[in-house]
Amino acid sequence: EVQLLESGGGLVQPGGSLRLSCAASGFTFSSYAMSWVRQAPGKGLEWVSVISGSANNTYYADSVKGRFTISRDNSKNTLYLQMNSLRAEDTAVYYCAKEVLYYFDDWGQGTLVTVSS
Amino acid sequence: AIQLTQSPSSLSASVGDRVTITCRASQVITSALAWYQQKPGKAPKLLIYDASSLESGVPSRFSGSGSGTDFTLTISSLQPEDFATYYCQQFNTYPLFGPGTKVDIK
Numbered sequence: 248e249v250q251l252l253e254s255g256g257g258l259v260q261p262g263g264s265l266r267l268s269c270a271a272s273g274f275t276f277s278s279y280a281m282s283w284v285r286q287a288p289g290k291g292l293e294w295v296s297v298i299s300g301s302a303n304n305t306y307y308a309d310s311v312k313g314r315f316t317i318s319r320d321n322s323k324n325t326l327y328l329q330m331n332s333l334r335a336e337d338t339a340v341y342y343c344a345k346e347v348l349y350y351f352d353d354w355g356q357g358t359l360v361t362v363s364s
Numbered sequence: 365a366i367q368l369t370q371s372p373s374s375l376s377a378s379v380g381d382r383v384t385i386t387c388r389a390s391q392v393i394t395s396a397l398a399w400y401q402q403k404p405g406k407a408p409k410l411l412i413y414d415a416s417s418l419e420s421g422v423p424s425r426f427s428g429s430g431s432g433t434d435f436t437l438t439i440s441s442l443q444p445e446d447f448a449t450y451y452c453q454q455f456n457t458y459p460l461f462g463p464g465t466k467v468d469i470k
Contacts, residue, residue: 282459284408292400292408292451294459306458342407349455350398352419354407 249273249353251343256358263333263362269326269343269355277301277321280346283328285339286357293339296328297346311337333362366390368454368462376470383439385465387452392432398453399428399437401446402464408451412437442467 255267269281283295296307296317305317316329326343340359344351367390377383387397395415400408410419412428415435425440439446447469452462 284459291464292402292453292461294461297459308458347413349396349459350410350413350453351400351408351459352410352413354409356407 249345251345251353251355253341253343253355253358256341256360258361258363259333260364261334261362264329264331265333265360267328267330267341267343267358267360269328271324271326271343271345274345274353276319276324281319281326282344282346282351283317283326284342284344284351284354285337285360286342287336287339290339295341298326330360333360335362338362366393366454366456366460368452368460370450370452370462370465372465373463374466374468376468377442378470379442379444381442381470383442383446383467385437385450385452385467387430387435387437387462389433389435389454393454393456395431396455397428397430397435399426400451400453401448402451403448411450439467 250272252270259265280299282297298305298317314332318327340357342357343355345353369388371386397415399412402408411426416428427438449464449466451464
């Protein structure tokens with residue numbers, strides 16, 4: 248059974264940093280691209296970033312480019328999202344998701360990031 | 365950039381009703397379109413991929429169709445557990461989600 252477990256969310260001040268983690272199990276982690284998708288309170292889904300299985304390729308939404316960094320450690324079956332220069336509009340539940348071709352077939356339960364002073 | 369719209373944005377329906385949700389793209393897209401169901405406080409769940417392929421374990425009352433710019437998700441007989449928000453998702457340069465359709469109890 249695929250399991251994705253996010254952690255690292257919390258309350259941070261504007262301009263601050265936070266690192267999210269997503270521990271994966273139940274599948275060959277290194278064989279799949281992984282994404283972060285976020286959802287602001289009461290809003291829809293927004294794709295944030297993707298990393299290839301080998302970690303050779305990364306892509307970002309324009310809204311986070313230059314501030315967020317996605318990475319992975321295939322030896323630890325863990326996905327990361329380093330978030331710097333956080334803004335109020337980054338407040339959201341952040342989900343990690345396993346990607347198959349272009350769609351997301353497994354999701355974590357999400358971790359809440361609140362950016363507020 | 366491609367934009368996705370969904371209609372209606374919300375609907376009220378009764379158990380047993382046939383429900384159809386439309387996802388429209390601002391330009392012709394491939395059949396690389398997926399549908400997700402999300403219940404409050406929960407992660408999205410994949411229902412349909414490649415416009416019409418049913419994800420394993422998803423009840424057969426869910427179906428998808430469409431091509432070009434217009435796609436539909438149909439629930440043939442709405443069940444109590446189907447009250448949720450539904451999102452379409454397409455991939456062009458990057459994954460893009462529609463704004464969602466909330467299905468609630470009439």
